Amino acid sequence: MTRAGPLRATLLAGSDGLEARHAALIAPGWRSRGGMMLALGGVVALYAAGLAILDISPARIAGGLGRLGDIAALMVPPTPETWSRFQIYLAALGQTLSIAxxxxxxxxxxxxxxxxLAARNVVANRIVHLLTRRGLDTVRSVDTLVWALIWINVVGLGPFAGALAIMCADFGAFGKLMSEAIETxxxxxVEGVLSTGGGRLASIRFGVVPQVLPVFASQVLYFFESNTRSATIIGIVGAGxxxxxxxxxxxxxEWxxxxxxxxxxxxTVAAIDAVSQRLRAAIIGRRAG
Structure with missing residues (x-):
């Protein structure tokens, strides 16, 4: 307690010099505040311009909410009407799961x-690495619905086009995520395998694959759950x-x-999500253990 007084006095005495040395940080000037206000005003102006360009008004929002309420009332109670229709819908749902x-x-x-090939720590050739990454970016930039429209014109209507669409859309995403997991x-x-006389392929097989395989499995489970919803959307354009x-x-x-x-x-999506979460937790937990 006897030292608290002198220590406090010393700190207070040095505070004036501290404020003088770091005045710009302690009390920001009008320039930094003006820049922040200008950026905020730009965001607000851009938002308002977007509303005007897209013709979004409070009246239209209110009218849309009222119409949405009417449609929700027409949906009650949900019913397939007949047992045969329920069987048809159940078979179509199974087809959607198969597509995903x-x-x-x-x-x-x-x-x-x-x-x-896209991982820097596996392939040192910059040209191969660059071409692989840009190819994955190109495939990933095309949406699943667009891929569905493309494959419908190639192979015709049906679930085959839907499966191909999801495959193409996920191929780019999987390649990017897997390469990033390999790089980390x-x-x-790997050095341990190489020090024992193992070759480059052996170091990848026994040094890298065991580390990233649980991550890959977790990503596949997550994408399967997400693609169940995507398969429903692409079915609207005729992909089964x-x-x-x-x-x-x-x-x-027929609401x-x-x-x-x-x-x-x-x-179905909720059930898949619950199961996949448990599986992902088990896979990651086993990896950590």
Whole structure:
């Protein structure tokens, strides 16, 4: 307690010099504040311009919410109407899951070797690395719905086009994520394999793959759950699955059946999400252990 007084006095005495030396940091001037206000004003002006260009007004929003409420009332109660229709919707939902599963798994298998080519710590050749990365960026830049429209014109309507669309869209994403996971792998196991006389391929097989394989598996599970929703959307354009039935029901204003189909999709996605979360947690936990 006896030292508190002198120590406090010393700190207070030095505070004036501290403020003088770092005045710009302690009390920002009008320039920094003006720049911040200018940036904020620019964001607000850009937002307002976007609303004006897209013709978004409070009146239209209010009218849309009222119409949305009317449609929600027409959806109650959700019903398939007949047992035969329920069987049709259930079969279409199974087709949607098949599209998502096959597209995701095929994309992961094809992207695995490409991910190694795109990783800097595996391929030292800059040209190969650059071409691989830019190729993945090109494939990834095209949306799943666009790929579905392309493949429908190539192979025709049906689930085959849907699976190909998901495969192409996920191929670029998987390649990028896998290459980044490979680049962050610990170097010490690779050096250990090389020090024992192992070759380059052996160092990748036993030094890199065991580290990144759990990450790959977790990514595949996540993409499968996400692609279940994507497969529903691409079905609307004719790529198979339950999306085609949903589109037809909305077009003919069968809102109760449309609500039942949406409910089926929601329950399925929730179930897949719950299972995949447990599997991802188990995979990551096993890796940590």
């Amino acid at each position: 599963f096959l597209g995701t798994l095929t994309a992961a298998l094809l992207a695995l070797p490409v991910g190694f 792998a610990d170097r010490r196991p 699955g339950i999306g085609l039935h949903l589109s037809e029901l909305i077009r003919v204003l 109760q059946q449309a609500a039942f189909v949406i409910l089926m999709v929601l329950v």
